[in-house]
Amino acid sequence: MDRREFLAATAAALAASSCTHSKSGSSDKDSFVLTEFTPAQQAKRRADKQSTVGLIGCDSYDGDIFAAIKKEVESMQLPNFRGKRVVLKPNMVEIEEGHPITTNPAVLAAAVKLVDYLGASEIIIAEGPGHMRDTEMVLARSGIGAMVKKLGLRFVDLNLDDIEAVQTPDSFTGLHEVYMPKTIMAADAVVSVPKLKTHHWVGVTCSMKNLFGTVPGRKYGWPKNLLHQKGITKWIIDLQHIVRPQLAVVDAIIAMEGDGPINGTAKHTGFVVIGSDLAAVDATCIRTMEIAIEAIPYMYMAGQVVGNIDEHAINVIGRSIASVRQPFVKPATLLDPSLIANATRQSS
Amino acid sequence: MADAEDLDKARGLVSSADTVSRAYKKVISYIGNHFHDGSCPYIAGHAPSTEATAWCAMALRNANQATVMGHAVAWLVSTQNKDGGWSTAPGAGRSDWTSGPATLALRVITSDDGDGGTGSNSQRAATQRSIERALAYMFDSRTEFYGSLARLLLFAYKGASGLDYSRGWPWTRDCYHWIEPTVYALLALKLPSRLNSGLYDEIIGRAEQFIIENECKGGGWNHGNMYCLKFYLPAFVVTTSEALLALQETPESVGVKSALDFLVRKEPTDFTAMEYAWSILALNAHGKSTDKLVNSLVSHQNADGSFGLNLMVTALATLAIETAVTNRNPLKYKTV
Numbered sequence: 001m002d003r004r005e006f007l008a009a010t011a012a013a014l015a016a017s018s019c020t021h022s023k024s025g026s027s028d029k030d031s032f033v034l035t036e037f038t039p040a041q042q043a044k045r046r047a048d049k050q051s052t053v054g055l056i057g058c059d060s061y062d063g064d065i066f067a068a069i070k071k072e073v074e075s076m077q078l079p080n081f082r083g084k085r086v087v088l089k090p091n092m093v094e095i096e097e098g099h100p101i102t103t104n105p106a107v108l109a110a111a112v113k114l115v116d117y118l119g120a121s122e123i124i125i126a127e128g129p130g131h132m133r134d135t136e137m138v139l140a141r142s143g144i145g146a147m148v149k150k151l152g153l154r155f156v157d158l159n160l161d162d163i164e165a166v167q168t169p170d171s172f173t174g175l176h177e178v179y180m181p182k183t184i185m186a187a188d189a190v191v192s193v194p195k196l197k198t199h200h201w202v203g204v205t206c207s208m209k210n211l212f213g214t215v216p217g218r219k220y221g222w223p224k225n226l227l228h229q230k231g232i233t234k235w236i237i238d239l240q241h242i243v244r245p246q247l248a249v250v251d252a253i254i255a256m257e258g259d260g261p262i263n264g265t266a267k268h269t270g271f272v273v274i275g276s277d278l279a280a281v282d283a284t285c286i287r288t289m290e291i292a293i294e295a296i297p298y299m300y301m302a303g304q305v306v307g308n309i310d311e312h313a314i315n316v317i318g319r320s321i322a323s324v325r326q327p328f329v330k331p332a333t334l335l336d337p338s339l340i341a342n343a344t345r346q347s348s
Numbered sequence: 349m350a351d352a353e354d355l356d357k358a359r360g361l362v363s364s365a366d367t368v369s370r371a372y373k374k375v376i377s378y379i380g381n382h383f384h385d386g387s388c389p390y391i392a393g394h395a396p397s398t399e400a401t402a403w404c405a406m407a408l409r410n411a412n413q414a415t416v417m418g419h420a421v422a423w424l425v426s427t428q429n430k431d432g433g434w435s436t437a438p439g440a441g442r443s444d445w446t447s448g449p450a451t452l453a454l455r456v457i458t459s460d461d462g463d464g465g466t467g468s469n470s471q472r473a474a475t476q477r478s479i480e481r482a483l484a485y486m487f488d489s490r491t492e493f494y495g496s497l498a499r500l501l502l503f504a505y506k507g508a509s510g511l512d513y514s515r516g517w518p519w520t521r522d523c524y525h526w527i528e529p530t531v532y533a534l535l536a537l538k539l540p541s542r543l544n545s546g547l548y549d550e551i552i553g554r555a556e557q558f559i560i561e562n563e564c565k566g567g568g569w570n571h572g573n574m575y576c577l578k579f580y581l582p583a584f585v586v587t588t589s590e591a592l593l594a595l596q597e598t599p600e601s602v603g604v605k606s607a608l609d610f611l612v613r614k615e616p617t618d619f620t621a622m623e624y625a626w627s628i629l630a631l632n633a634h635g636k637s638t639d640k641l642v643n644s645l646v647s648h649q650n651a652d653g654s655f656g657l658n659l660m661v662t663a664l665a666t667l668a669i670e671t672a673v674t675n676r677n678p679l680k681y682k683t684v
Contacts, residue, residue, distance in 0.1 A: 096582060131571055133528070134586050136656055137620040160390040160397075160658060163440060179440055200577045218390070218397065218436045221445060221519025221526065222571055229523055263579050332578050339577055 051280035051308040052077045055288075055318045056272045058253050065110035065272060069249075070117065072274075072318050079246045079276055082119030084188035087126045087156075088112060089245075091194045091210050093261060094131040095141045100254050100266045102138070103195045105147035107251035107272060111193045112151060114249065114274075126183050128158030128213050131262075133222050135159060156183045159217035169241040170305070172234035173227075179219045180242060189246040190214075192278060196252040196269065196285050198260035200331040201340065202232050203296040204289065205261050206282040207248035208306070211239040233298040240278065240306050248281040249274050252288070257328040264331075271324050279307030280314045287311070287321050289328040365672075371646040372673045375666045376411045378653030379404050383416050386423030388659050398427065398434045398446040402453035403663035406678065409457040410670060417457050422471070424450050425478040432485030443485060445519045448532025451482040452539060456678070459540040483543070486533055487551065491515045491525035514557035526572040527562065527587050530555050534594040541682050559591050560603045567606030583607075585614055589626035596633050596681045608634060616641060621648045621655035625664035632671045633680040642672045 054076045056068050088111055090103035108125070115123055125148050129138045135157045139145030148155045161181035168176050184190060194210035202209060212235070215224045227235045250273040258264040269288070275281040279302035286293050293299045293309060303309035333339045382388050387396035388404040405420035428434055433443025434450040458475050493515055494502065502510035516530030534555055537543050542552075564574045568583025569591040575581065588607050595604050611627055619627070624645035628638045645665055648655055655665040671677045 132584060132586070134620055134622040136658070136661070137623060140618070140620065157391075157658070160394075162395045163437065165441065177441075200579075216436075218399070218446075219440060219444060219520070221523075222528065223526075223573075225518065225523045225526065226520045259577070259579050263581065 050313055050315050051275065051277035052315045052317060053273060053275040053277070053280050053284045055284060055316050055321065055324065056274065057270060057319045057324070058272050059270045061104050061106040061253055065106055065253075066113040066117075069110060069114055069272065069274060073114070073117070075317050076274060077276065078114075078118055078274070079189065080119060081115055081189055083121045084119070085122040085124070085186070086115050086120040086189045086191060087124045087183060087187040088115060088191045088193050089158075089210065089214060090125065090127055090144060091205075091213065092127045092129045092135075092138045092142055092144060093213065094129065095138050096262060099262060099264065100195065100256050101197075101262055102142040102144065103193050103251045104253065105143040107249065107253065108144060108193050109147055109151065110272070111191060111249040112153065115191060115247075120189075124154050124156055124183065124187070126156040126158050126161075126181070126214075128161075128181070128215065128217055130213055130217075130223050133159070133217065156181070158183065158214055159222070161216060163216050163219060166242055168238050170238070172237050172301070173230035175226075175230055175238070178238075178242065179216060181214065181216050184214045184243060190243050191247040191249065192245050193249045194251065195256065196250055196273075196289075197256035198258060198264055198289075198291075198328060198331045198334075200259055200261075200263075200333050201228075202236070202298055203331065203334050204282070204286050204291060206285045207245070207250055207278045208236050208240060208282050208298065208302060211236070211243050211245065214239065214243055233301060236298045237301045237305060240302070245278055247274070247276050248278050250281060250285055252285060255289075255328075257289075257330075259331055265329070267326075267328060269324065269326070271319060277307035277314075279303060279309050283309040283311075284314060284316060284321065288325050290325060291328060291330065291334070295334055368642060368646055368669060368672050371649050372666070372669045374653035375649065375655070375662060375669065376408065376413070379407055379659065379663060379666060380411075380413055380416055382659055383408075383420065386416075386419030386421075388663075390659055391657050392659065395437055396423075397660070398424070398436055398438075399449045400658075400660045400663070402446070402449035403660050403667075405453050405457055407663040407666035407670075410674065410678070421454065421458060421475055424454055425475055428478055428481065431488075432481035432483075433489060434482075442521060443489070444521070445517065445529040445532065447482060447485055447489070448517065448529055448536050451479065451486060451536040452532065454479050454482065455536060456540050483537075486517075486536065487547075489517065489521050490533075490551070490555075491518045491523065512554075514554045514561060516555045516558040524572075525558055527559060527569050527591055528571065530559060530572075531590040531594040535679060538597075538681050539679065556595060556598065559594060560598075560601065563591075563603045563607065567603075567610035569607065583610055585611065585619065585623045586626050589623075589630035592630040593626075593633055593679050599634060604634070608636065612636075616644065619644065621645060621665050622658075622661045624648065625655075625661065625668040628668035628671060629664075629677060629679050632677045638668075638671065642669060645669065 054072045058065050058068050090108050092102045158181045161183050163179040165177050166180045192207040192210045194207050197205050199205040220226050252269045252271050255267045255269045256264040257267040308314050388400040390397045390400045427438045429443045433447035436446050516525035517533040519529050562572050562574050564583040565580045568588035570584050573581050628641045632638045655662045667678050
């Protein structure tokens with residue numbers, strides 16, 4: 001190698017390594033380096049006690065989903081919402097015909113009934129779609145707009161809501177202050193109502209990742225790129241501590257496999273998952289997909305500072321994991337993690 | 349032909365010029381009523397929004413509402429951050445992408461063509477200084493793809509051409525570039541007339557190249573991710589229309605033609621107000637007929653004159669209807 005070739009190679013390598021901006025994914029180091037946690041951070045998690053997760057069989061969206069949920073409510077240790085203002089946050093990230101991207105309105109309606117049953121005095125549906133500025137379009141084409149209207153509920157576009165500066169507890173991303181919608185911060189309780197999907201950047205998206213939609217587009221854009229650059233994995237965890245969700249109701253009647261969360265294909269799974277420990281809910285969902293929890297870095301972090309991910313610490317009621325488990329087509333990045341590192345370097 | 353038109357009328361798809369004109373007056377009145385102390389919120393009753401104020405002020409600039417616009421200009425100037433940019437709302441942290449719409453509004457409504465250039469000489473001078481600071485911010489806030497050491501090495505190895513890569517604008521400073529903030533910035537640099545200098549030519553050229561390079565397979569644009577982790581991603585109507593507005597100066601390019609095909613191919617019967625508004629403005633800027641789209645948009649107007657809860661969308665709809673009422677597209681470059 002002569003000096004010229006050496007310089008060229010060095011320039012290319014440095015250019016790649018100092019390429020400061022990944023497009024929408026996390027930085028490669030963020031995805032694969034596990035964070036060390038202080039005892040104080042770990043003490044905040046609820047892992048000292050057993051978590052309960054309801055795995056409710058629901059074969060289709062046409063049946064009475066709430067009736068199926070209600071049978072198990074008493075044994076699920078669900079929060080008491082009496083007199084509280086509760087915000088339900090579905091997944092409405094984007095719309096593409098033929099792809100099951102958004103939370104089905106029937107599951108959201110069942111979640112509304114559950115929250116009402118648990119005593120809520122005010123119920124709000126709120127979401128800030130991650131990829132599209134036209135929330136009205138996503139509401140119309142997902143069917144959620146019609147459902148909200150039918151139930152006489154209020155919808156808040158979290159992308160346009162008034163915002164306030166919020167301090168980030170622990171701040172694993174290094175962002176110590178973030179702007180959040182007032183509707184979320186003023187809520188007595190937030191309920192995550194996601195769609196179970198594979199996710200090409202983080203492996204699986206479920207109740208914890210769903211909270212990305214609480215971050216306001218009016219400040220961070222469409223997509224919310226700053227949060228991705230600071231590390232999706234760490235942001236998922238920071239958001240749990242900022243939003244403090246109290247319940248999750250997961251739409252896993254028809255899930256998404258393959259190149260989720262947008263481009264994947266429908267997979268009939270036939271259940272709804274409910275629980276107040278979102279780490280335990282997501283861990284249970286991932287086990288039904290035959291995806292190794294160890295392959296999902298944010299689950300490791302969640303197990304340290306959010307809740308239980310250990311199978312022995314989660315009491316699953318209703319259906320058993322074994323009875324609903326089926327293999328999901330994994331996103332290419334789970335099969336070949338180097339794709340993420342390469343994509344970061346190429347910024348593609 | 350007449351039969352087809354009658355059928356469209358029966359379906360409510362054709363509005364008379366009077367209907368469009370009435371819709372225009374009604375929406376102008378609606379927006380005017382939502383200006384308070386020179387600013388507008390996104391959603392009525394909420395706190396002021398920089399972006400909503402910018403688009404609403406633009407929408408009123410042709411409607412003899414000089415006082416409202418004068419207040420809007422004053423509000424924008426007074427809420428500008430020290431670095432020359434704007435935040436989504438006053439006091440909402442670092443300057444962000446809303447600097448594009450704010451700069452665009454200030455440039456357009458205080459131009460010779462706008463009606464909002466009223467005020468004392470000192471106010472005009474303050475506005476001009478504000479615009480100059482805003483343009484400096486626009487220059488500084490572009491996405492810088494490589495770190496300083498990498499840029500030095502690229503320069504050492506390749507000379508000036510090593511730094512000649514395309515780039516646009518981010519949503520938030522120091523992030524990746526995306527289609528929409530890049531479009532807003534380009535509109536701000538080109539309207540009411542293009543800023544002409546070697547420096548701006550270079551900035552504009554690189555930003556346009558960034559948009560062209562990120563066109564989706566099959567035509568059109570999404571938010572800026574045409575290919576991700578081995579998969580091609582689809583285009584959206586809104587972002588395609590926005591990109592087409594930015595690329596008015598390259599009407600013959602393959603990318604623009606295929607994007608126009610993409611928009612025309614889309615079945616607009618269930619478009620939302622935002623989709624109608626952006627596509628009308630884009631197709632009109634490229635010389636395409638938009639009569640039916642305007643009529644469809646007008647049919648979406650609410651009884652109160654709005655086009656939904658989001659005042660920014662109502663303002664865009666106003667600009668789109670203006671193309672039919674005045675035969676003048678406020679987002680069309682003069683050079684085309």
